[in-house]
Amino acid sequence: MGGCQIAYWARTGEFVLKADGDKSSEAPTKTAEDKFDFAYNYGVEEVGSDLSSLPAELIGAEGDPLIPTPAAIDRVFREARASWQYFVCEAEALPPCSFPRYLNDPYILLQDVPPLPSWLPSEHLLAGHPIWHVSDPGHEQAATQGPGLTEDNAIDLQTVAGQREELVLWYEGAIACRTSAALPSDVQAVRSRGHLILTLGWAYILSVRLLEIQRRPVVYTQDALQPHNATEAARLRQQGRLVLNLTGDGVSSQLVRWLCALLSPQLGWRAKRARMVPPWASLCAGDVVFAVTANANVQETSPPTSASASILLAEFCALYGLNEVDEPNDTVTISPITAAFMAALTLPFYRLYKLQPLFPVPRLRRRKLCIDEGPVTSIKRYVTDLNYFMTLSISPRMVASIVWSVFWQPEIDANLVSPWLAGTLDALRPTLASCNVMKLVQIFALRRPRVALWWLGIYLLGNQRILERVTRYLEMLEEQEGHGSLATPSITAFAWTGVRHACTHAPPPHPYKDPSQPVARADLLWHRLNFNLQVFSIPLAWRPFGDVSKECIELDIWPWIEHGCQRQYVTWVWWIKVKDKAIRSEERGFRADTGRAVQNVPDVLSTPLGTAPKRHIGAAAASGNAVVKLEPSMEATLRMVSFCMADMRGEQDMSLAVLNGIRSHKWLRGWGVFD
Template identity: 40%
Template sequence: MTDYVGTQSCGDGASETVPSDDIPESLGESLSTTTGTSDPEMLIGAEDDSLIPTTVDIQRVFQEGRETWTQFVNLAKSLPPNSVPAGLADPSVMLKDIPALPKKLPKRGILTGQPVWYISNPEHQDARQDGEWNSEHVRGQQKDFILSAPGPIECTMSSRPDFVYFGHASQSRDRPPAPPEGVSLLTLCWSYIISARFAELKGMNLVYTSNFIRPRISRRPLAKRDNIALRFESPVSHQFIRWLCAILAPKPGWCGEKGDTLPWAAFCSGDSRTRLSEDPTTGQFIISLDQPISFGSNVPPPTSDQATDFLIELCTRDGLGPAKSSDGKAEVLSPPTAAFFAALAIPFYQHVKLRPQFPIPALKRRKIDPAQLEPLRQYVTDLRYYMTLSLHPRTLGSVIWSIFWQPEIECNLVSPWLSAIFSVIRPIIRSCNLALLAKTFAFRRPRVALWWLGIFLLGNPTPLNWIATYLETLEERFGFGSMAPPDVSAAAWVGSPQSFLDDDMLREYTNRTDLVPRADILRIRHDLRLRDSASLPLSWRPFGSFSKSSVELELWPLLECGIPRRYLHWEWWVKADQGLVRDTQLGFQKDTGRFTKDVPDRLEMVRASDHGVVDDIKLIPSKNSTLRMMSYCLMDASGDRGADISAVVGSNSHRWLKGWRGLE
């Protein structure tokens, strides 16, 4: 039973009584301070300190960060409603080298895979291959993919008048525009299509449950407030209506055989305030027909291809198709494409225990040419690639949080960089304008932003609080373990770097007396321990340098050749009758020859003319990043802690080291 306690609000907007498990942390005035376990100290510059940055550098990074992100926000505000920057209306821009799932999956359990990297081996130039073994092809960290979910995710509708684009809107002149039409309805359609395709890979049948909408017979359209009424006139496919009655039911209307739940399964129970309403059907779907029809008791649910036909029929009927942009700078995001992004984010919502929240759509009957919707079939054809990243929420977490990473920002300057970002996007977060934030991200890192777009389209405003917390603490959710640490495999898949580990190191250090940047040393150490899962990787660039003569000899060959690590392919290990079978996947770009290259990240910092007064800057991001760098410096190429901290910092008594367990 759900208890109703408290209110939910965004900024200064209206509030309402909501279920206690739907209440996000405050998104109002509390955004000006960080609560929880954060350190209240501020970052104060110091001259000639081994760890603490100078005041001049702090001011420079803050001002340039503010200029950079202000530019992104201004670009986002220039776009028309429901649009994205040109080139981003095609979801395949997210794929690059993402591997496809195997064509045959086990029905239950987990699927395991790992990357294969090229790492130069200068000491074995003459004997690199021995049969299938190649000393320069190195396997990386293993990933386990869970092939089922504990149950379908429950979505809700809101009849609130201020519940609009992606979330709760504030009562202001900057009120977000209306959402793409029918995004809730179409997300449920995609939820089924993706699940059906996944079930086909598993050799599993889907079945209807006893839950379904009973169509109403009416000669005239139903005019019912706070509901979503769909009316169909004869002739209409009985299978099509039966499918809609199942996927739009207020309780799960379909599942895998033997009751299995697919990771993308969802249903919509109606208005989240139903228990307080006189009408228990508020926010639910209603289907009306002009003539009665009967459903056979053993009619099987449609395949993924048949359901795609039904989706196109539905979009054609209600005019839910693509629209042309008014200029070459933006593309209007069509409702079925927006819903596709949202459906891909469902496993992430499952993992972080969020409930999707949609506004009640206002559907307008108008027909369009079904030929305009043919690109949707390509989405289904490519589903094995989309599902790979969608199915692994922690890997997706590393992708989405890399939106804030900046290549040249050193560990001890993370605080002013993140503080600058927060100073710019804080008003957007306070107003809960998820649409504007998604567009801002799209100008920053397009391939990453589209995953954020899917998360935002599911409508729960809680991730806004996580963003605010992350920008002040480097940890988005206290007590849950951060999903932000970088993943070199995910960076290669998506084509957007996440850390200094993804840099190309081209310089050769041939002399014993060469000064080697700490970033290059730590990157090579990482490359020699690619299977290590005991420690979290470091995102931000390490500062300082060492003489080559003080670096362990195992690193010298790689320091001298200057050849970077390179991603080759992905290997799945699939359970079969004959045991584990290796399935090698080269990735989307190599498999299909398709990849959109003209949507690059914008990682250049805008130089600021004024490096004057800055806001109060929290200490904790810079301090924690620097201490993590110290921990990495103490670990040699074999994984042993072999260095003396005084050799790294110059002293064992630096104030940032007080209470640090890395000294133990």
């Protein structure tokens, strides 16, 4: 392992795992804010071909090296439709406003996610990379052949640095959260009466924790609301204001001032002497304008710390009876605190997709002040582990790779993506047509709970334009026309969360000891990735099809294919810029740090054809008019061809694809090296 680096080591004498062009020991450079662009994300050209002369539908062919047979297309379409119809029927049987188990526990998101560093300078970006252990078959052989290199001069070729990731810490503007009285009834039913205010509270806590890590003080701005006397409440209501009643002896001045800052139509707080804001910074926009009434003797207070704000959040819950707790049953309801926490964690994802959060107008009634330990306990738990949740939340591209993996199926070949997605869309079309995002989350939760929890956050932020993205993805394998796709797999996201969503995330292939045994392309690509972990992450989720004769594979990779190989995530390394140097900070991750992790969260990725319920599915499910579009299969197949043409060093060679007849294939007209 690491053979590509030997020349560098021999020339420089520097035994550091460092690929050509790697700058992981340097401070991160500033880049533009998140670009919804494939080339920016992966540094390679978008694969594609000339579609003008091709049919819009996938038409099967017998004996073609790339196009699947008509029988395979029909089989995969039917399997997909039956599988997703099963989950639709199961979701219809759930009690109203409830979800399958696990969706009330955000800790299912954390497996080996590293925390943010305990200290950071006020930089725009934070850079880091994973460390992998890739076993070397020659290492074990050398150990059995007597003495060789001593421990003092041994070179570790099995520890490999992974792809560098850069997280954006500052943005130009806050996220505007709109209020609307015309949201769908299911949204009104599931989200609590104070969901907007709770989400703004969590967004503040997340933002201020980041500022505390950067040692940046927080101040209230002149845009923060000013509290009114209780006698002015009637006049304010006549003016169309939504009045929040914070009068009474049991209400703290800190809570009054804090809510005045959160509910301002302009950002009522910010980092001192800073024009930019953290990723979660949000303000209250829309048609509804808030007003706060309080006692006449409300004192001026400083903005709360993240810990103090969590106490104020609990006080607000007690004041307005938002003290429900998560239920631990097989079907669960989600407490207001947990719902708002997941919504706040999803805000950077919304920012990336340029979606505006939409909230129902709060309808709050004062209750007798009584601090309930239920919500207090939940808030304390989340705040204690906040740095882990924050790392994942401010990695919206990784979140996107997980979000769209809800449709991924491990055994589907790249050229059969179109019928799989078409069958999925056929089963989900009634749900999408009804604009019932809650039902969609229930369906997803029955299939992939760790993925569905992010969809719950998307749903709780209320913008139903995401349904358009779902339909387009299932039709075209992209979420938005002309913008490429963020639904590309991330091996870092897989290492952090354990959510498998690509062929290269599969368990290690079995050894190919028989020289005459052909090597599956999926296994070959798995091995080649191990030599390019620092350079790129292969953006191919779907399984490569076919086999390659061993004599057609570069000799350098034979030992790993013959003896087998293990690839294991070890740790995460942050690079923290301090003046002209970069300090290395290593983090093992949540599970290793705390000894806590939610285990055995099942994915139901098998096709449950034999157990499909006999309940009525609907007319659309039996329709024979579904269209299997060409583009998803062709896009995934060309991406497969592209990466199968790269050897273990990343060098392109057409002969490596070992696909007879593709040079003149109609799918490759006008594409790259075949032009």
